[in-house]
Amino acid sequence: MIRETIKSAQVQAMKAGDKDRLAAVRLILAKLKDRDIELRTASSVPDDDTIVVEVLQRMVKQRRESIDMFKSGGREELAAKEQAELDVIESFLPAQMTEEETKAAIESIKAEVGAASVKDMGKVMAVLKERHGSVVDMSKASGLVKAALS
Template identity: 75%
Template sequence: MIRDTIKAAQISAMKSGDKARLAAVRLILAKLKDKDIELRTASAVPDDDVLVVDVLQKMAKQRRESITLYLEGGRQELADIEQAELVVIEEFLPQQLGEDEVKAAIEAIKSELGATSMKDMGKVVAALKARHGSQLDMSKASGLVKAALS
């Protein structure tokens, strides 16, 4: 389980004295705890690995956006901190598909669903997310779907 790997990384960072890594891992664990508390009242709780991957993907997206904003604002030191956190977060995410692999998956889904126009974009994106959601960045993937259907 991914959560166990993250907890082991916390212990390892504590033992090695790597304060930056320890802070990033603790941040991940805090977000997971927040999500657990949020889901206490939910009727359907997803699989733990699915939950962890979802939280990690959101955190990675936030870091990428922050890095862009910090660089535009001329705050390189803050961008470097966010980049260091992003590296730690991405370490726990499943291996991401390359652009060519995503395009191949989109083409397979398009032919399977018979999708030909932009009206079918929702179906294609939904099928893509269901099959490969943990292995790709959906914001980039939706752009590739749009390009493939236009």
């Protein structure tokens, strides 16, 4: 479903003559094609939306890291270009959970698995990723889980 949305966004960007958005959408489709090729030899393949969300989240993480590096290097024009790509990529991701919703999910998982210390962080993170991986920024969730367990 997300893949079809991305493909239709490509057509709309072509018709509108929006070159920047078209370039970003084509970049997303290229990454998805690469991932599809990787999965050809996999024994079990997750559903399509899961694959798309994983690819998009990886791209978001890369763009955020690039933006930080460009800003620290004084390259604001490159940071702005990356930010524009980031905005397009994020537009295709499902709505992310708020920090309060994430904390509530962490607390319920913590109680469910009986986590009591930071040693149990892996258990909580595994269940969190399994249940909410597509709608939670796992890098932020890691800090929240650590705070909840300490």
